[in-house]
């Protein structure tokens with residue numbers, strides 16, 4: 587993203603993927619290029635362990651199905667790891683909130699079948715104004731039963747922070763939660779009681795996209811990292827969109843929280 591164009595908010599962020607990025611990355615060659623390029627950037631930033639996440643897509647123009655998509659990503663990861671041996675990369679496959687249950691089940695099936703090649707978990711992602719996450723309960727139960735780790739975008743916007751949604755996701759027994767913004771006190775207590783749960787917090791994304799009120803000093807990172815038992819992980823959400831590599835997220839934490 588060019589300098590000065592990092593001004594995305596939750597309304598303009600998701601169409602960026604469906605209108606532009608999904609159309610730009612629409613064949614095996616662009617998938618390979620973007621996967622290697624993102625790993626190179628993280629390696630250059632000094633990252634030793636990286637988890638990438640992606641939503642499996644089919645590329646009808648090339649007659650590639652979702653399985654071929656995941657296979658291409660993994661081949662590109664393997665190639666990048668040869669070229670940049672300082673970084674270890676694992677993959678998380680995402681279920682988009684707009685998916686059907688059948689599509690979600692397919693993601694679980696792919697995650698299981700590629701687990702020996704570096705897929706470590708499944709994620710719930712996508713536009714928080716879309717979908718009813720309870721639809722995916724059987725898929726996430728299946729994921730857990732089959733030994734996959736679970737992470738979910740959680741309470742990132744007010745409309746995805748209803749009591750029903752938060753309870754549904756917590757019943758999936760996620761290993762990690764992402765964003766964790768609009769969380770009522772009693773749910774915070776529930777989270778804190780899940781010893782070892784990971785909280786994937788994204789400072790630049792939340793501040794720049796105005797998902798929180800205020801600046802970095804108002805970010806909930808400052809509260810959560812003081813809570814015993816939870817593991818707080820500073821994440822980028824998206825270096826390209828928000829223009830902040832993970833080293834910068836650590837720098838922001840040092841000055842702001």
Ligand SMILES: CNc1ncnc2c1ncn2[C@@H]1O[C@H](COP(=O)(O)O)[C@@H](O)[C@H]1O
Nearest residue numbers: 603639640641680682711712713739742823
């Ligand atoms: C505010 N933060 C966020 N909240 C929810 N979902 C997000 C996200 N940041 C990224 N994604 C999800 O990641 C997809 C892009 O990569 P892939 O096509 O999967 O490779 C987006 O479509 C979105 O669903």
